[in-house]
Amino acid sequence: MEKHGIITKVSGPLIVASGMESVQVYDVVRVSNKRLIGEVLELRGDLASIQVYEETAGIGPGEPVFFTNEPLSVELGPGLMESIFDGIERPLDKIYLEHGSYIPLGVDVPRLDRNRIWKFTPTKKVGDQVVGGSVIGTVIETESVLHKIMIPPHVSGTIKSIKEGSFTITEVVAEVENTDGDIIEVKMLQTWPVRKKRPFKKKIAPTEPMVTGQRVIDTLFPISIGGIAAIPGPFGSGKTVVQHQLAKWADADIIVYIGCGERGNEMTDVLMEFPELKDPKTGNSLMKRTVLIANTSNMPVAAREASIYTGITIAEYYRDMGYKVAIMADSTSRWAEALREMSSRLEEMPGEEGYPAYLGSRISEFYERAGYVECLGDEDKRGAITAIGAVSPPGGDTSEPVSQATLRIVKVFWGLSASLAYKRHFPAIDWLKSYSLYSDQMTEYFDTKVDKNWSKQVKEVMTLLQEEASLQEIVRLVGLDALGPNDRLKLLAAQMVREDYLHQNAFHAVDTYSSLNKQNKLLSLILSFYHQGLEAVAENKNFKDIEKLAVREQIGRFKYTEENAVNEAYKKIQNDMISGYQNLAKE
Incomplete structure (x- = not known):
């Protein structure tokens, strides 16, 4: 007979049960005869405090709590791509087909499809030595993702049998004999506890940027492959749009997008947009390499924590195949609020x-699972998880605990500004508050792979923007006419940087993505205009004539140039700029 305890107290998503001496902390239990999923948070003698991941209305003392004696785990294998799960990896599309628009209490459907047939192609043969993480075969999961079937992390030995053909994820595809002579069956399906990090050989220091196509990020505040970043900002400042842009355009093989406590319409946008979007890498739908985890604001509060761990575990699984994974968590503030509720x-x-009191350690546990690593296995595999978390501080006040705990851990801070958002300047990343601690490591990459003057140009632009802030204070006090022509030109150049470079239209077919080559050319044009302007001012040319040069408009429109026409357009504008300034000199 199945072991069970008895509910003694119900307090929202928290349930206290007695007779629980044989369970362990973080074991999954089934609550009441409705079989709601719960997780043991705390044990005191035979009393267990359980957080329930479903609605507990109608449940009362005296009902049973059934033991599973297993930790909260996810299923890993072919079928993850293109799926949308809730916070505890239940497939929402399958639940919808079987039960309609509302998730029934205690619904129990397989996380991954048990009936779907996958074509397994072995890459190892009988007699080969394998270790945890070794790739023994491949499955074409989608047109964009080749799924590598791996030996589970803690298994090693000699392959005794391996099959080629079409199988379900629960069928045995290989057998491994370990050093004790035991035969271990290997299936395409693996399970893994969500709170336990998947192992790897070693972490590697970041040296390459994750190119996002967003100019303000790539140029001023780059993030490395395997880096960690936070996007704090008040309501309406564009956190979600920035994350959508990164999910669409970032240099990653796999995207894991977690909607953690945000509004359901934002996840709906992702669901509607991603299948329609053409993946710039493969030409297929972007959804073909995306996993969505939705635990929105109208879904159970307790499952927000589980959704974060579910997402990072799926990301680690694809990392172990040697892929670059980008994980977006929107937003960690909602997760922290759920922690606060359960704690109280x-x-x-x-x-x-x-x-x-443990808020900081929980947030760091999540972000520390990101990184660029040498993966387990006998092949030379390197994988990365780049973690980007949105933070929603009340009123945009980043002095509150969640923002501060996040800032102590992350290396990149893209601080969003309400004042920029109100001016319709998007992405509203405040260049005076934001920073990237990866900039120095990335300098060599940009200077060798993009342009030898890249870092010099970036420093000059940052100086211009900082000096503009000081000059604006003077203008507010005594007016623009009090400034000399050099300072007026500096303000004009900074305005061009802001409006023509840092401002980027996420909904424009061309401007939504900007390659490093295009970014470099546009930055070079703005600074070239500024330098030639300084020479003209030194020769006593009228500032208003410089301001009216037709080439200014050409520079402003350059960001709408198609990628394949960038070099030609750049040369033309450079020539027009030289002739424009030469005509000024003749006057």
């Missing part, structure tokens, strides 16, 4: 602003 119901000692 557990009657724990509160930390700052009511958040639990």
Whole structure:
């Protein structure tokens, strides 16, 4: 007979049950005869505190709690791509087909399709030695993703049998004999506890940028492959659009997008847009290399924490195949609010602003699972997880605990500004507050792969923007006419950087993505205009004549140039600029 405890108290998503001495912390249990999924948070004697990942209305004391004696785990294997799961990896599309628009309480459907047939092509043969992480075969999961079937991390030995053909994920495709002489069956399906990091050989220092196609990010505040970044900003400042842009255009093989506590319409946008978007790498639908995890604001609060761990575990699985994975968490603030709610119901000692004292360590546990690593296995595999988390501080106040705990961990801070957003300047990343601690490591890459003057240009642009902020203070006090022509020109150049370079239209077919070559050319044109302007001012030319040069408009339109026409357009504008300034000199 199945072992069970008895519910003694119900407090929203938290349930206390007695007779639980044989369970462990983080074991999954099934609550009441409705079989709701829950996870043990705390044990005191035979009493267990359980967070339930479904609605607990109608459940009361005296009902049973059934043991599974297993930790909260995810299923890993072919079929993850193109799927949309809830926070505990239940496939929402399958639930919809079987049960309609509303998720029934206690619904239990297989995480991955047990009936779908996959064509397995072995890459190892009988007699080969294998270790944890070794690739023994491949499956074409989608047109964009070749799924590598790996030996589970803690298994090693000699292949005794391996099959080629079409199988379901639960059928045995290989057998491995370990050093003790035991035969271990290998299937395409693996399970892994979500709170446990998947192992790797070693972490590698970041040296390459993850190119995003967003000018303000790639130029001023780059993120490395395997880096970690935070996007804090108030409501309406464009956090979600920035994350959507990164998911669409970032240099990653796999995208894991977690909608953690944000509004459902934002996940709907992703669901509607991604299948329609053409993947610039493969030409297929972007959804073909995307996994969506939706635990939106109208879904169970307790499952927000699980959704974060589910997402990072799926990301680690694809990383172990040697892929570059980008994981977007939108937003970690909602997860932290769920932690605060559960902590208060557990009657724990509160930390700052009511958040639990362990908030910082939980956030760091998540971000530390990102990185660029040498993967397990006998092949030379390198994989990366780049983690980008949105933070939604109330009123945009980044001094609150979630923002501060995040900033202590992440290396890139893309601070969004409400004032820029109100001016319709998007992405609203504030260049005076944001920073990237990867910039120095990336300098060599940009200077050798893009242009030898890249880092010099970037420094000059940052100086221009900082000096503009100081000059604006003077203008506000005494007016623009009080400035000399050199300072007026500096303000004009900074305005061109802001409006023609940093401003980028996510909904424009061409401007939505900008290659490094295009970014470099546009930056070079703006600085060239500025330098030639300084020479003209030194020769006593009128600033207003410089301001009216027709080439200014050409530079402003350059960002709408198709990628294949960039070099030609650049040469033409350079020639027009030289002739424009020469005509000024003749006057």
